[in-house]
Every structure is written in structure tokens, then in C-alpha cells.
Amino acid sequence: ETGVTQTPRHLVMGMTNKKSLKCEQHLGHNAMYWYKQSAKKPLELMFVYNFKEQTENNSVPSRFSPECPNSSHLFLHLHTLQPEDSALYLCASSQDLRNTEAFFGQGTRLTVV
Amino acid sequence: RKEVEQDPGPFNVPEGATVAFNCTYSNSASQSFFWYRQDCRKEPKLLMSVYSSGNEDGRFTAQLNRASQYISLLIRDSKLSDSATYLCVVLAGGGNKLTFGTGTQLKVEL
Numbered sequence A: 001e002t003g004v005t006q007t008p009r010h011l012v013m014g015m016t017n018k019k020s021l022k023c024e025q026h027l028g029h030n031a032m033y034w035y036k037q038s039a040k041k042p043l044e045l046m047f048v049y050n051f052k053e054q055t056e057n058n059s060v061p062s063r064f065s066p067e068c069p070n071s072s073h074l075f076l077h078l079h080t081l082q083p084e085d086s087a088l089y090l091c092a093s094s095q096d097l098r099n100t101e102a103f104f105g106q107g108t109r110l111t112v113v
Numbered sequence B: 001r002k003e004v005e006q007d008p009g010p011f012n013v014p015e016g017a018t019v020a021f022n023c024t025y026s027n028s029a030s031q032s033f034f035w036y037r038q039d040c041r042k043e044p045k046l047l048m049s050v051y052s053s054g055n056e057d058g059r060f061t062a063q064l065n066r067a068s069q070y071i072s073l074l075i076r077d078s079k080l081s082d083s084a085t086y087l088c089v090v091l092a093g094g095g096n097k098l099t100f101g102t103g104t105q106l107k108v109e110l
Helices: none
Strands: A004-007 A010-013 A018-025 A031-037 A044-050 A053-057 A064-070 A073-079 A087-094 A108-112 B004-006 B011-014 B019-025 B032-038 B044-050 B055-057 B060-065 B070-075 B084-091 B098-100 B104-109
Touching: A004 A087, A010 A018, A018 A031, A018 A087, A031 A073, A044 A064, A044 A073, A053 A064, B004 B084, B011 B019, B019 B084, B019 B104, B032 B060, B032 B070, B044 B055, B044 B060, B070 B084
Parallel strands: A010 A108, B011 B104
Antiparallel strands: A004 A018, A018 A073, A031 A044, A031 A087, A044 A053, A064 A073, A087 A108, B004 B019, B019 B070, B032 B044, B032 B084, B055 B060, B060 B070, B084 B098, B084 B104
16 A cells, blocks of 8 residues: 555546645655656656645646645646646655655546547 | 656566666766656656665666766566566755656566
């Protein structure tokens, strides 16, 4: 069982919809991350949170809006997405920003139609 | 130049073969290096860290060459279960950004 759980596992949404991805970690970690994985491309870091504070926004379009209410939960709010946003969205956590092992959730496979 | 570059493969090898993957990185200030493994439709998981002196874990050996800015992973006596994508990962100086390569796909066949 992974210590990082993501829901939903699969999501199909229209370009005018609003949806949210949820991530929860049960590892007592302080840092959480959103990554995007597209076919034939490396994992792209989107956002970093440390102790609930956002420490990095990697030039992500505003149609992606993260929220971190506490160190265990991370959300990614989606609105007016484009078909090219279809990808696997992975959440990860680590003990802190200097602890280098990242534990990943199983991801949400998003399709924008 | 890509920050982390890997040959995407696929590498198709017979069971029992030895296979090696290389990875190059562009940031000479990079501090830490890792190999992650990602199975089809699964999340990446840490396989091993890469130390300057080289390190071995069973059938897996990782090496780092800072002068040439490359990392290698050697898998001996390949098993069918080794079939996966192997991701080269670099932690840049400054701490909080793991940079992933595109991954090298390995297929071990009977």
C-alpha cells in the first residue's frame, strides 16, 4: 500500500468543467509536490509546498490552482483546461525539502475532451 | 541542452543479460543523484541513490562521474521482473527541485 493516495485515479472532463484532484499522505512528511507526466516527456514539477506554504510555482498556467490546507493534504483545482493538459498528474511527498527520497501516489490520469 | 538526458530505448535484452544505462546532466552544481524505477501505469519509486564512490545493491550498480557529468546504472543477470522504465533523477543545488530524465525503457525477454 502506498503511503500517498490520490483520487480520483481517472478523470475525464470537458474544457468548461471545474474539477479537483486530491492527494493525501500518511507518512508524516512536510513537503508535497505536484508533477505532470505526459507521454514521451520527463516528469515536470508543477508546485512545491513545504509546511503548507508554496515554495515553488514552476511557471504553471493559472488554470491549475493548488491548495494545501495542511501538511497531509494537497489539492489541484482545475478549470477551463485544454486538451494538451491531458496527462498523468502525480502527487509526491518527502520528509522535507532536503530529504531527497520522494514518495509518489499512483497518479490521476486526466483526459480533457 | 536538456537538464537530464537519457536514451529512451527500449532496450530489449534476454533474461540473464547485463545491461547498462547512462544519463547525462547539464547543471554542474547538481548535488544528489538517483535512479527511480517506474512500472507501466504505476508511480515512480526510488531504486537507489548514486554516490560519488559508486554503490551496489545486489544486481544493481550505480556510478557517478562528476567530471563528465554522467551517471550510470548497471543491471546484472537481468530478470523478467526488471522490465520497467528507469528514470535518472538529479537534485540541483538549492535543494528542492528533483529533475527527472525522460526514462529508459527496459524489456527483459525469455
